[in-house]
Amino acid sequence: MSSKDTKLASMRRAFGEALFALALKNPNLYVVDADLYPSLYLTDFKARFRSRFIQVGVAENNAAAIAAGLSATGKTVFLTSFACFSPAINWATIRQSICYNHHPVKIVGSHAGLMSADLGASHQMLEDVALMRTLPNMEVFAPIDASELKMMLPVIAYSQTPAYLRLVRPDTPLVNSARSFTIGKSRFLKRGDKITVLGYGPILTQLLLPDFDKFSLDIINCSSIKPLDDKTILTSIKKTGRCLVIEDHQQNGGLGEAVAKLILTSGQKCKFIHLGVNNAFGQSAHNYFDLYHHYALSPLAIRESLKKLLSTHAHS
Amino acid sequence: MALFSAPKTHPLHSKARSLRLDILEMINHAGFGHIGSAFSSVDILISLYNSKLFNFKKDRFVLSAGHLCASLYAVLADTGYFDKEELFTFAQFNSRLQGHATIDTPGINYSAGSLGQGLSYSIGLALGDPKHHVVCLSSDGEHNEGQVWEAIMAANKFHLGNLISIVDYNGCQIGGTTQEIMPLDELAGKYLRFGWTVTTVDGHNFYELARVLKKSKDSSIYPACIIVKTVLGKGVSFMENNCQYHDIKKLAPDLFITAKNELQRY
Numbered sequence: 001m002s003s004k005d006t007k008l009a010s011m012r013r014a015f016g017e018a019l020f021a022l023a024l025k026n027p028n029l030y031v032v033d034a035d036l037y038p039s040l041y042l043t044d045f046k047a048r049f050r051s052r053f054i055q056v057g058v059a060e061n062n063a064a065a066i067a068a069g070l071s072a073t074g075k076t077v078f079l080t081s082f083a084c085f086s087p088a089i090n091w092a093t094i095r096q097s098i099c100y101n102h103h104p105v106k107i108v109g110s111h112a113g114l115m116s117a118d119l120g121a122s123h124q125m126l127e128d129v130a131l132m133r134t135l136p137n138m139e140v141f142a143p144i145d146a147s148e149l150k151m152m153l154p155v156i157a158y159s160q161t162p163a164y165l166r167l168v169r170p171d172t173p174l175v176n177s178a179r180s181f182t183i184g185k186s187r188f189l190k191r192g193d194k195i196t197v198l199g200y201g202p203i204l205t206q207l208l209l210p211d212f213d214k215f216s217l218d219i220i221n222c223s224s225i226k227p228l229d230d231k232t233i234l235t236s237i238k239k240t241g242r243c244l245v246i247e248d249h250q251q252n253g254g255l256g257e258a259v260a261k262l263i264l265t266s267g268q269k270c271k272f273i274h275l276g277v278n279n280a281f282g283q284s285a286h287n288y289f290d291l292y293h294h295y296a297l298s299p300l301a302i303r304e305s306l307k308k309l310l311s312t313h314a315h316s
Numbered sequence: 317m318a319l320f321s322a323p324k325t326h327p328l329h330s331k332a333r334s335l336r337l338d339i340l341e342m343i344n345h346a347g348f349g350h351i352g353s354a355f356s357s358v359d360i361l362i363s364l365y366n367s368k369l370f371n372f373k374k375d376r377f378v379l380s381a382g383h384l385c386a387s388l389y390a391v392l393a394d395t396g397y398f399d400k401e402e403l404f405t406f407a408q409f410n411s412r413l414q415g416h417a418t419i420d421t422p423g424i425n426y427s428a429g430s431l432g433q434g435l436s437y438s439i440g441l442a443l444g445d446p447k448h449h450v451v452c453l454s455s456d457g458e459h460n461e462g463q464v465w466e467a468i469m470a471a472n473k474f475h476l477g478n479l480i481s482i483v484d485y486n487g488c489q490i491g492g493t494t495q496e497i498m499p500l501d502e503l504a505g506k507y508l509r510f511g512w513t514v515t516t517v518d519g520h521n522f523y524e525l526a527r528v529l530k531k532s533k534d535s536s537i538y539p540a541c542i543i544v545k546t547v548l549g550k551g552v553s554f555m556e557n558n559c560q561y562h563d564i565k566k567l568a569p570d571l572f573i574t575a576k577n578e579l580q581r582y
Contacts, residue, residue: 072437
């Protein structure tokens, strides 16, 4: 997305491979799957670790509470499905059996966002981050690419907190150059001093287009959505006085709201634009670029927003 | 089998009386509580916790129907998990005895309240620790929840011989009888067709309860279901089978005295 020679890679494949590698080292690592393991590249896991692969069928509530029970016996448990089913269908089970009972189950929701273009609105989960970040004890992560996911997975696996991990369907640009991942820490993708850009997931890679170099962007990858790296974000905003948040998610309940609250609470003055889906469902399209264009999340909309942010001085 | 006979000859019968009195005092003091199902379930819990069949330091008990916690609190206090005086903190601010069962209470393994999740949770426990038994108590009304049927299906798939699902079948739920709200019809037959071994038992007869618990524990290949036929509000005539006593606030003083007098003679 950022340029023609950018390499693409599948976040889902990276997940399947990284989990397989973790399971080789950890005999207590289990998968509870709601019949979507091929889509999460867990076919090898299933074949190799038969007794640690619990197939519960298309029953996401059952899956979530079984995962919680397994976790209570000391297992490291990954609950795998699509985001539109888990954590959507089973939110109340996650709330009670996982969060309220303090079981560090790792909920993996794939196919999130408009990126699941042809599948249509039912599958284009745009509310998962909102659902998960409101839950006490729950941490929320969304890698920007396959490379970051591989850094992230072992860290999340051994954290003693329930976590939600948001994955996307298509192959997406490899842009991560970080060698490690820390919960609650964000990463700069680019340094600048005019506008702070915040986001998570592959949609943020659009900001790396050469066209945007002239805007002097401070681009921060907020892959740790909760806990959020308040300090890095506020330090950048203090410098720029302008903030653009972009996410492949509803504006309601998303990262933008978390950041807006952070800024208002800090007392800093800041011009603020939030790009996300505005109280609407998605729809089918041949590719997600068309959807990003329709829902004002494309490079065109980004350019307009950046111009608008620069049009008057933040502190005037 | 004489249903609902509550034979007074059994050594546990005096507990059935004294713990019912504890439950009445506890709920009336709190001005809140699900008294009907506390009285219907208390004999099941007395049987479980006074049986040598299970060691609940290793075997696990899961209360799925978190609202009937008052009976579990009374039994846990009686078993020595905490002092009986603590029962009077039930549903108060800062209490370890919350309005619905939680892991804050010594002896409780699962925080519940939202119905339908406990049997699935128990499956996770049974899969993760196959050497020990998991006993799950749910309510009949709880079987309205689709998730319970997901769990019933899955327990059979995983051949969980170490799982026992006890259903407190008192025939009442919050808005009326189970027959009226959502008929369960022949629940035993449904479990049976889902691959479980099923036994139906009089839930206020300690002799029968002990026999069936032993039989169910010995079911080594199949998950075992015990449909426990109980009486909502058992022990207090005006509460018995009266769905209005699913849950109560403070009882009127004369009703409280009547209830107490009846339970003293139980």
